Amino acid sequence: MRGRLLRRIGIGLLVLLAGAYGLHRLSGAECFQLVGEVHCRVDTDQKLVALTFDDGPIPPGVEMVLPILDAHGTKATFFLVGEAMQRNPGLARRMLEAGHELGNHSYTHKRLLLRMPSTYEQEVGATDALLRAEGVESPTLFRPPFGKRLLGLSLAVDNAGYRTIMWDVEEGVGLTDPREYADIILDGVQPGSIVLMHPMFGHREVISKALPLIIEGLEERGYTMVTVSELLAGGGVGDE
Numbered sequence: 001m002r003g004r005l006l007r008r009i010g011i012g013l014l015v016l017l018a019g020a021y022g023l024h025r026l027s028g029a030e031c032f033q034l035v036g037e038v039h040c041r042v043d044t045d046q047k048l049v050a051l052t053f054d055d056g057p058i059p060p061g062v063e064m065v066l067p068i069l070d071a072h073g074t075k076a077t078f079f080l081v082g083e084a085m086q087r088n089p090g091l092a093r094r095m096l097e098a099g100h101e102l103g104n105h106s107y108t109h110k111r112l113l114l115r116m117p118s119t120y121e122q123e124v125g126a127t128d129a130l131l132r133a134e135g136v137e138s139p140t141l142f143r144p145p146f147g148k149r150l151l152g153l154s155l156a157v158d159n160a161g162y163r164t165i166m167w168d169v170e171e172g173v174g175l176t177d178p179r180e181y182a183d184i185i186l187d188g189v190q191p192g193s194i195v196l197m198h199p200m201f202g203h204r205e206v207i208s209k210a211l212p213l214i215i216e217g218l219e220e221r222g223y224t225m226v227t228v229s230e231l232l233a234g235g236g237v238g239d240e
């Protein structure tokens with residue numbers, strides 16, 4: 001009798017654990033989500049690639065990355081945090097005026113899981129308003145903080161007219177050697193790829209030296225760097 005009860009409790013715990021693990025995996029899935037549009041890359045034969053930069057804006061990151069992109073005539077997509085935009089007025093507009101695309105990366109950059117619906121709406125809406133105030137006519141690209149989302153955030157993103165943009169190539173976290181950092185990205189890129197980098201905080205130093213290697217390496221391989229919207233528009237079917 002007692003053995004059976006214990007077995008049932010054991011099975012129950014296993015089911016709970018499996019469920020929690022499943023939700024954890026689902027919340028970070030690059031190419032799938034429960035509702036709304038998500039893109040981790042674009043299906044195309046054309047050698048197009050989108051470079052995307054997350055977080056900030058903060059002055060040292062922007063001062064580092066904009067001149068490199070400008071020197072190579074490269075356009076990129078920046079996913080910005082509303083709070084940082086407010087603390088650093090004018091930076092987003094500079095990026096926009098330099099021809100780059102700006103996306104929404106939430107307002108506080110908190111992990112947006114298991115919260116009230118109003119929290120999701122506020123996180124998306126406040127940064128949406130800031131992007132519009134900086135001159136983005138109709139922002140439609142959202143990247144979840146830490147890449148994490150479940151039903152609630154995805155619903156709010158969809159309701160606000162946004163699509164979720166993830167990635168299929170990402171930097172080697174913690175790398176300090178520019179050649180190594182660049183090669184991991186260059187080896188991962190294929191036609192239609194979306195590349196994730198973090199130039200504002202931890203990887204700023206390595207990116208300052210690796211970004212020229214990445215841009216030149218992609219050009220040598222015949223790639224054209226475009227914004228995420230251009231990639232989505234030019235690459236045919238976008239869902240994968």
Ligand SMILES: [Zn+2]
Nearest residue numbers: 054055145146
């Ligand atoms: Zn982020």
